[in-house]
Amino acid sequence: MALLLGIDTGGTFTDAVLYDESSGVVAKAKSLTTHHDLAIGVGGAVGAVLEQSRIDPAAIALVSLSTTLATNAMVEGQGGRVGLVYIGFDAADAERPDLKAALGGDPVLLIGGGHDAMGHQRAPLDAVTLAAEVKLLAPSLTGFAVTGRFAVLDPSHEIAAREILRRETGLPVTCGHELSAKLDGPKRALTCVLNARLIHLLEALIAATEGRLSVLGISAPLMVVRGDGSLVAAEVAKTKPIETIFSGPAASAVGGAFLARAPDALVSDIGGTTTDVVVLREGRPRIDPAGALIGGFRTMVEAIAIRTCGLGGDSELMLEQHGLESHLKLGPRRAVPLSLLAIEHGELVHGTLERQLRADLPNELFGRFALRLNPSRAELPALEAEVLARLEKGPQAADKLIQNRRELNALQRLVNRRLAIMASLTPSDAAHGLGLHQAWDKEAAAKGMLLFSRRRNAMGLPFAETPDILARLIIATLTRRSAEFLLECALAEDGFREAGLSRHALAAAALDGHSGLVRIGLSLTTPVVGLGASAATYYGDIAGLVGAPSLVPEHAEVANAVGAVVGGVHVSAEVKVLQPVEGIFRVFTRGGTRDITDISEALAFAEVTARAQAEAEALQAGAAAVETSVAVEQKKAVAEGREIFVEALVTARASGRPRISG
Structure with a gap:
C-alpha cells in the first residue's frame, strides 16, 4: 500500500508522520516550529521520520500539510496590502464596520455595474474606469479582491473585472463568488479581502515547503488541510488560503476521530498555547453554520465549530492575590x-x-x-x-x-x-x-x-x-481548568451558553464530588478524546472530573499530522432556482442563467449542473475519483389557498481520496 507523509505546523512543534495505508504509523517525529521560517521546522521533522524509517524518500506517494499560517496571520494582523474592487455598491456599503475594520485603510474602488436579486444587470460594468484606476494603485498593492452585487447569482462582472486586473497589473485576484455562494455582499467582500491579503503568505510557505521536500528527495503531490478537515491540492490552496483557517485544529479532529475510533466524542487537543475542543458527530467534526470566526471577523468560510481556551502546557504561570488568599x-x-x-x-x-x-x-x-x-x-x-x-x-x-x-x-x-x-x-x-x-x-x-x-x-x-x-x-490547577472548559463546551453545545456556568457553585461542587444531604453530579454522555504531546499526562484525571471515559489513542501526540493524511477531498457546489415571475423558473449557474417553464425540468437541470460542478472542482482539488450526493431544499409559500414555489437550493457534494503518485 502507499506511504503517506503528514505534516502539521503548530505553535510550539512541527509534527511529521509517515503513514502506511495497510499498517498504520511507520514513524513519527517532532521539531520545534521555526516561526521566522516555517519550512525549517518542516524540514527538521520530515528529516527525522525519514531517518527513523530508513525508507527511500521517492517511495512517498503523497504529502499533506496542515498549517497555522492563515490563522496566525489574521490574529496578528499580518498580510499584504490589497485593493477592494466593489462593483455595484455605494459608499455606505464600504463603511460597514466589519468590512472597514478588515480593510484597515486599504483602498476601495467603487465601480459601476452589478446585478439585482433576480440576476438582472443593474448597470454595465464600468471597465474603462476600473482599468484606469487600478494602474495607479497597483504599485502599492500585493493583490486585489473583487466583489460584485449579487455576483453569486451572476458572476460575469466579477469575472470580467478579474481579467482586466490581471491584464493591467499582473497581481493575484480573488473573486467573491469563488469563495462563497451565500448572499450578503459586504460579508462576502470582507472574506474576499482577507483571502487576497493571505495569498502571498501561503504561496511562500508552500514554495518553501516544496523546496525543502525536494532537497530531501520527496517529489510526491502536496495537499493542504482546509478548515473543515478536508484536503485540497496545494495549487488550489494558494488561491484560497482563507479556507485553511483552523487547518491545524481540523486536522487534529480528523486524526483524533480516526485514531480513537470514536464516532461521537469531545476531542480536546492540548497544545503549548491553547486547548482546542471540537465535537465529533458520526466521525466528523461539526461545521460552524455561521462561518469561521477568526481575528474578530466572521467570514463566509466553512470551518469546524471549534472552541479555544488559552490554556496549554506552556501557559504563563502567575501568582494572584485576592484579599488574604x-x-x-x-x-x-x-x-x-x-x-x-x-x-x-x-x-x-x-x-x-x-x-x-x-x-x-x-x-x-x-x-x-x-x-x-x-x-x-x-x-x-x-x-x-x-x-x-x-x-x-x-x-x-x-x-x-x-x-x-x-x-x-x-x-x-x-x-x-x-x-x-x-x-x-x-x-x-x-x-x-x-x-x-x-x-x-x-x-x-x-x-x-x-x-x-x-x-x-x-x-x-x-x-x-x-x-x-x-x-x-x-x-491540579491545569487539570481543573481543563475540566471546567470541557464542561463549558458541552453545556454550550446543549444550548446553555450563559457565561461562567462551569464555575457556578453547583458545578464546582459537582467537580469536587460533593455528597451531603444532596448528591451533586455532572457528567458527559460521550467520551473525551485527549490529543497532544501531554494528553496522556493529564486527560485521565481531566475526564474523570467530568465523569467521562478518557480515550488517549496511540499516536495522540501527532494526531494532527495523522489527520493531515487520512482525510479526503470534499467539495460542495450550490445552484439556486428562483421564480422571478409565475411560471418561469430561473436557474443560476456559474456559466449564467437559464429560464425553464417546468419546475421538475428546472430542478433536474440544477441537479445536473451542481453535480458536474462539484465533481470537476473535486478533481481539480486533487481527488483521484469521486462519489457525489445531491440534496434539494425547497421553500414554498401558501397564498389564496394554493402552494407557490419560492426558491430551491440544490447542493451537490463530491468526495474522494486524493490522487497519489506511482
Missing part, C-alpha cells in the same frame, strides 16, 4: 518554559536562577526572561524601541533587563504586540519536575519551581512548602 493563574498567554529555554541557553538560565536563589527576598521578576520574537515593521515609541534593542543579542534575565515600572510596562506592550515573549515557569516545567515529561532540562525546571515556591502569599509566607507541592498544585 493567593491563587495560581494559568494563561491565557504562552511563555517559553524554563526547561526549554535552558536547552539552548543553559548558562544564562542556570546562572540567573542560582543567583536569584541566593537573594534574601523574592522579586516578581525572578525566574522570568525576555526574548525578542519578531522584528517591528512599524515605528515604536522610544522606550519600547530601547527595551527591544536590549534583546537584540539574545534572551535577557528580566530583573537585569528592566530597571523600573515604566520599562516593565513597555516590555508588556512589546509582548502584547508579539515583538517579544517571556520565558517563565509553566505546567511543562512542573511536569518535568515530577518526572512526567523528560524532553527538556529537568534541573532548570526544579530551580524555577524552588524559586517560585518562595514567592510570598498574602499572609507573607512562602506560597508552597516545597517545589514538589508547587508542581502538584500547578498540575
Whole structure:
C-alpha cells in the first residue's frame, strides 16, 4: 500500500508522520516550529521520520500539510496590502464596520455595474474606469479582491473585472463568488479581502515547503488541510488560503476521530498555547453554520465549530492575590518554559536562577526572561524601541533587563504586540519536575519551581512548602481548568451558553464530588478524546472530573499530522432556482442563467449542473475519483389557498481520496 507523509505546523512543534495505508504509523517525529521560517521546522521533522524509517524518500506517494499560517496571520494582523474592487455598491456599503475594520485603510474602488436579486444587470460594468484606476494603485498593492452585487447569482462582472486586473497589473485576484455562494455582499467582500491579503503568505510557505521536500528527495503531490478537515491540492490552496483557517485544529479532529475510533466524542487537543475542543458527530467534526470566526471577523468560510481556551502546557504561570488568599493563574498567554529555554541557553538560565536563589527576598521578576520574537515593521515609541534593542543579542534575565515600572510596562506592550515573549515557569516545567515529561532540562525546571515556591502569599509566607507541592498544585490547577472548559463546551453545545456556568457553585461542587444531604453530579454522555504531546499526562484525571471515559489513542501526540493524511477531498457546489415571475423558473449557474417553464425540468437541470460542478472542482482539488450526493431544499409559500414555489437550493457534494503518485 502507499506511504503517506503528514505534516502539521503548530505553535510550539512541527509534527511529521509517515503513514502506511495497510499498517498504520511507520514513524513519527517532532521539531520545534521555526516561526521566522516555517519550512525549517518542516524540514527538521520530515528529516527525522525519514531517518527513523530508513525508507527511500521517492517511495512517498503523497504529502499533506496542515498549517497555522492563515490563522496566525489574521490574529496578528499580518498580510499584504490589497485593493477592494466593489462593483455595484455605494459608499455606505464600504463603511460597514466589519468590512472597514478588515480593510484597515486599504483602498476601495467603487465601480459601476452589478446585478439585482433576480440576476438582472443593474448597470454595465464600468471597465474603462476600473482599468484606469487600478494602474495607479497597483504599485502599492500585493493583490486585489473583487466583489460584485449579487455576483453569486451572476458572476460575469466579477469575472470580467478579474481579467482586466490581471491584464493591467499582473497581481493575484480573488473573486467573491469563488469563495462563497451565500448572499450578503459586504460579508462576502470582507472574506474576499482577507483571502487576497493571505495569498502571498501561503504561496511562500508552500514554495518553501516544496523546496525543502525536494532537497530531501520527496517529489510526491502536496495537499493542504482546509478548515473543515478536508484536503485540497496545494495549487488550489494558494488561491484560497482563507479556507485553511483552523487547518491545524481540523486536522487534529480528523486524526483524533480516526485514531480513537470514536464516532461521537469531545476531542480536546492540548497544545503549548491553547486547548482546542471540537465535537465529533458520526466521525466528523461539526461545521460552524455561521462561518469561521477568526481575528474578530466572521467570514463566509466553512470551518469546524471549534472552541479555544488559552490554556496549554506552556501557559504563563502567575501568582494572584485576592484579599488574604493567593491563587495560581494559568494563561491565557504562552511563555517559553524554563526547561526549554535552558536547552539552548543553559548558562544564562542556570546562572540567573542560582543567583536569584541566593537573594534574601523574592522579586516578581525572578525566574522570568525576555526574548525578542519578531522584528517591528512599524515605528515604536522610544522606550519600547530601547527595551527591544536590549534583546537584540539574545534572551535577557528580566530583573537585569528592566530597571523600573515604566520599562516593565513597555516590555508588556512589546509582548502584547508579539515583538517579544517571556520565558517563565509553566505546567511543562512542573511536569518535568515530577518526572512526567523528560524532553527538556529537568534541573532548570526544579530551580524555577524552588524559586517560585518562595514567592510570598498574602499572609507573607512562602506560597508552597516545597517545589514538589508547587508542581502538584500547578498540575491540579491545569487539570481543573481543563475540566471546567470541557464542561463549558458541552453545556454550550446543549444550548446553555450563559457565561461562567462551569464555575457556578453547583458545578464546582459537582467537580469536587460533593455528597451531603444532596448528591451533586455532572457528567458527559460521550467520551473525551485527549490529543497532544501531554494528553496522556493529564486527560485521565481531566475526564474523570467530568465523569467521562478518557480515550488517549496511540499516536495522540501527532494526531494532527495523522489527520493531515487520512482525510479526503470534499467539495460542495450550490445552484439556486428562483421564480422571478409565475411560471418561469430561473436557474443560476456559474456559466449564467437559464429560464425553464417546468419546475421538475428546472430542478433536474440544477441537479445536473451542481453535480458536474462539484465533481470537476473535486478533481481539480486533487481527488483521484469521486462519489457525489445531491440534496434539494425547497421553500414554498401558501397564498389564496394554493402552494407557490419560492426558491430551491440544490447542493451537490463530491468526495474522494486524493490522487497519489506511482
